[in-house]
Amino acid sequence: MITLLRLGHRLGRDSRVTTHCGLVARAFGAGRIILSGDYDKKIVDSLKGVSEQWGGDFEVEYDKQWMKIIKRFKDEGAVVVHLTMYGMNLPDKIDEIRKTCKGKDMLVIVGSQKVPGEVYHLSNYNIAVGNTPHSEISALAIFLDRFFEGKQLDKKQENGKISIIPQERGKKTVEE
Numbered sequence: 001m002i003t004l005l006r007l008g009h010r011l012g013r014d015s016r017v018t019t020h021c022g023l024v025a026r027a028f029g030a031g032r033i034i035l036s037g038d039y040d041k042k043i044v045d046s047l048k049g050v051s052e053q054w055g056g057d058f059e060v061e062y063d064k065q066w067m068k069i070i071k072r073f074k075d076e077g078a079v080v081v082h083l084t085m086y087g088m089n090l091p092d093k094i095d096e097i098r099k100t101c102k103g104k105d106m107l108v109i110v111g112s113q114k115v116p117g118e119v120y121h122l123s124n125y126n127i128a129v130g131n132t133p134h135s136e137i138s139a140l141a142i143f144l145d146r147f148f149e150g151k152q153l154d155k156k157q158e159n160g161k162i163s164i165i166p167q168e169r170g171k172k173t174v175e176e
């Protein structure tokens with residue numbers, strides 16, 4: 001399973017971006033988000049609500065102790081990938097990461113404000129989605145898409161209350 005660790009969430013300022021990181025994680029094949037930084041009940045509830053409504057077994061947790069989380073995942077054999085513009089560029093590393101992760105869990109880390117130096121040292125991979133600044137939402141989406149080679153888009157989210165019947169035009173949903 002893939003877990004997203006969202007570091008350094010700031011109440012108010014990061015609300016939309018953190019929520020969108022959770023939405024992308026769920027929609028692009030991760031199974032869990034762990035929120036770190038300020039506790040934000042609204043985001044936890046909103047992401048849980050999306051899974052209840054639209055399905056998928058997506059877990060939402062809060063834990064301030066980000067270093068313990070990273071160490072625990074490593075101790076349990078997971079591969080830790082930190083997304084940072086300073087890292088090795090994604091196209092040069094994605095095949096290796098896919099091979100390394102075969103049969104293993106992965107912890108993907110994204111920051112908000114300045115990321116503590118320890119994260120760079122604890123991570124197995126520091127990966128840039130292009131060596132230039134942009135956004136944690138786009139970095140995460142592109143990383144997961146390249147990791148799954150687009151196959152995550154074919155997966156149906158199970159056990160939701162509502163699902164979409166794709167239309168050329170207009171909107172059609174069914175209650176499950």
Ligand SMILES: C[S@@+](CC[C@H](N)C(=O)[O-])C[C@H]1O[C@@H](n2cnc3c(N)ncnc32)[C@H](O)[C@@H]1O
Nearest residue numbers: 083084085110111128129132133134135136139
């Ligand atoms: C707005 S940036 C702030 C980065 C911060 N200045 C730092 O020192 O890491 C927030 C997050 O977006 C992600 N990010 C931004 N650009 C990226 C890139 N080119 N490649 C990978 N991740 C990126 C990283 O996870 C980063 O921690």
